[in-house]
Amino acid sequence: MQYIIYCDESVKNGEYFSNFYGGALVRSIHLEEVKTSLENKVSELNIHGEVKWQKVTENYLEKYKELVDLVFKFIKQDKIKIRIMFTHNAYIAKDLTKEQRDKEYFLLYYQFFKHSFGLRYSNKTGKPISIYTFFDQLPDTKEKNQEFKDFIFNLQNSDDFREANLFIHSKDDIAEAVSHNHIILQCLDLILGSMEFRLNEKHKAIPEGKKRRGKRTVAKEKLYKHINAHIRAIYSNFNVGETTGLKDNIENRWNHQYRHWKFKPNNKIENKQYLSKNKKTGPVIPT
Known part of the structure; x- marks a missing residue:
């Protein structure tokens, strides 16, 4: 058994929510079925080029909805697991060192990878399970990117990974991916982008000098609602702006x-303007 984990990131500094990270986990026994089905669907729909949130338009809306339907079919079958992490601008980390501020992007990415999937609870077989990761191309220097990969590689020495019998064969199994070549990573981009779009209230944007929203903005809102409806078919009271509840079971x-x-620093101060329900100072956290 192997877990293949695709990771992506989106907006770092949003109006209300920032530091968006996303992950899609597929077990090796399902990988070929999932990849082939999604690739065939893209071909059938005659979607040209890479599937991306930024490419959602009125003309492509129905095609993207149909692709999302297939993605969520696999999610509901637990053949794909999706995780989304973000921070709220209301919570500001205190007493960070200069090094921590410089490495904020990678420190948050590390926390996301280590904790968001609950990997420590994943293996009841007692048999070893390997992990192969695809990170969408990392944006920093070669040295900083490699330092981050080293930290990911060394997770296998942590108590959580040892107890779950998880390991990474080699540093070559921590890859930087060109998303154009990975349909699962592209579909993750759709979901992650839609959440950033809604949480930062971009669905309300009206171009300067115009009285109405643009057609692309309207199409993106419709696709977000389509995605949200699928999530609510799994969890009826799902709140996209909050951490998903555990229902009294940490596993x-x-x-x-x-x-x-919704990641919150342990040591933080509150920016109260973002906690207000007054639209002039901050959003009502959407459901």
Whole structure:
């Protein structure tokens, strides 16, 4: 058995929510079925080029909806697990060192990878399970990117990974992916992008000098609602702006097919304007 984990990141500094990270986990026994089905669907729909949230348009809306339907079919069957993490601008980390601020992107990415899937609860077989990761191309220097990969590689020496009998064969199994070549990573981009779009209220954007929203904005809102309806078919009261509940079972960090994590620093101060329900100072956190 192997877990193949695809990871992506989105907006770092949003109006209300920031530091968006996303992950899709597929077990090796399901990988070929999932990849082939999604690739065939893209071909059948005659979608040209890479599937991306930024490419959602009125003309492609129905095609993207149909692709999302297939993605969520696999999510509901637990053949794909999706995790989304973000921070709220209301919570500001205190007393960070200069090094921590410089490495914030990678420190948060590390926390996301280590904890969001609940990997420590994933293996009841007693048999070793390997992990292969695809990170969408990392944005920093070669040295900083490699340092991050080293930290990911060394997770196998942590108590959580040892107890779950999880390992990574080699550093070559921590890959930087070109998303154009990985349909699962592209579909993850759709879901992650839709959440950033809604949480930062981009569905309300009206171009300067116009009285109405643009057609692309309307199409993106419709696709977000389509995605949200699928999530609510799994969890009826799902709140996209909050950490998904565990229902009194911590192992649901792994068991759940789909989860959100609103990351809050342990040592933080509150920016109260973002906690207000006054639209002039901050959003009502959407359901």
